[in-house]
Amino acid sequence: MAARSARRSSRRRAAASAPGRSADRPLRIRSFRELDEVASKARCGCGGSLHLLGEGSRSTPTGSVRVLRCECEHCEEEVDLFFDLVEVRH
Numbered sequence: 031m032a033a034r035s036a037r038r039s040s041r042r043r044a045a046a047s048a049p050g051r052s053a054d055r056p057l058r059i060r061s062f063r064e065l066d067e068v069a070s071k072a073r074c075g076c077g078g079s080l081h082l083l084g085e086g087s088r089s090t091p092t093g094s095v096r097v098l099r100c101e102c103e104h105c106e107e108e109v110d111l112f113f114d115l116v117e118v119r120h
């Protein structure tokens with residue numbers, strides 16, 4: 031049981047270091063279409079595909095980031111995807 035949870039947390043750390051997986055490191059996108067493409071290709075650390083639970087925004091010291099809250103269809107892990115919209119044309 032202990033070994034299993036250790037594996038789980040190391041996998042989560044690896045996923046959290048990828049761009050777009052933490053509020054400190056949002057993925058910079060240029061269009062909402064790009065956001066949709068990235069979100070549809072994003073995978074959980076277990077390899078499962080994600081489905082969207084909700085969207086929101088979060089303030090950071092460098093501005094606000096778009097947050098997509100997703101859940102893995104396989105292991106039900108919640109995965110947040112963070113996007114920097116500074117280059118999106120309005």
Ligand SMILES: [Zn+2]
Pocket residue numbers: 074075076077078102103104105106107
């Ligand atoms: Zn998963």
